Amino acid sequence: QVQLVESGGGTAQAGGSLRLSCEASGGSFATHVMAWFREAPGKDREFVAAITMGRGSTYYADSVKGRFTISTENAKDTINLRMNSLKLEDTAVYYCAATSFLRTQQSVYARNQYAYWGQGTQVTVSS
Numbered sequence: 286q287v288q289l290v291e292s293g294g295g296t297a298q299a300g301g302s303l304r305l306s307c308e309a310s311g312g313s314f315a316t317h318v319m320a321w322f323r324e325a326p327g328k329d330r331e332f333v334a335a336i337t338m339g340r341g342s343t344y345y346a347d348s349v350k351g352r353f354t355i356s357t358e359n360a361k362d363t364i365n366l367r368m369n370s371l372k373l374e375d376t377a378v379y380y381c382a383a384t385s386f387l388r389t390q391q392s393v394y395a396r397n398q399y400a401y402w403g404q405g406t407q408v409t410v411s412s
Contacts, residue, residue, distance in 0.1 A: 287312030287401045289381045294406030301410075302369045307381030307403060309362035317385045318393055319364045320344075321355065323377035324405075330380065335393040336364055344393050348374075371410045378405040 293305040307319065320335035334355040335344040343355050354367040362383075368375065382399035392398040 287383065289383060289401055289403035291379065291381045291403045291406040294379065294408050296409045296411060297371050299371060299373055299410055299412055301371050302367070303371065303408060304368070305366040305379055305381075305406060305408070307364050307366075309381075309383055309401070312385075312401070317362075317383055318387060318398075319357075319362070319381065319383045320393065320399060321364075321366050322380045322382055322396065323375075323408075324380065325374075325377040328377075330396055332394045332396070333379070334366060337393075338362065368408070373410050373412060375408060376410045377408060379408050380405045 288311050289307055289309050291305060291307045295303060297303050318335055318337050321333040322330050323333050324330040332346050333349055334353055336355045336357060352370045356365050381403035383401045384399045
């Protein structure tokens with residue numbers, strides 16, 4: 286059974302920074318993509334960032350481009366999300382997701398592309 290565990294959530298002031306991590310275990314990720322989504326109160330779960338574990342190609346939502354950086358950690362199936370210049374609108378529960386394959390290149394942005402999900406970690410940005 287594949288499990289994803291997020292960590293690093295918490296509270297930061299607007300303009301500050303936080304780093305989230307997600308570790309995958311219990312499954313085969315020989316070829317896969319890992320991603321971050323977020324869900325704010327009253328809003329649908331939305332794409333934040335993704336990375337291909339082989340090439341390290343990255344993808345970002347326009348709302349976080351230039352502020353957030355997604356990365357991998359060496360040979361482990363672990364990803365990080367460095368969040369800089371935080372805004373109030375970044376407040377949400379952040380979810381780690383993973384898939385063993387991509388249906389299409391554009392599928393990295395789609396929630397239904399990902400078969401495995403973490404339980405989420407709360408990020409709160411204060412004024």
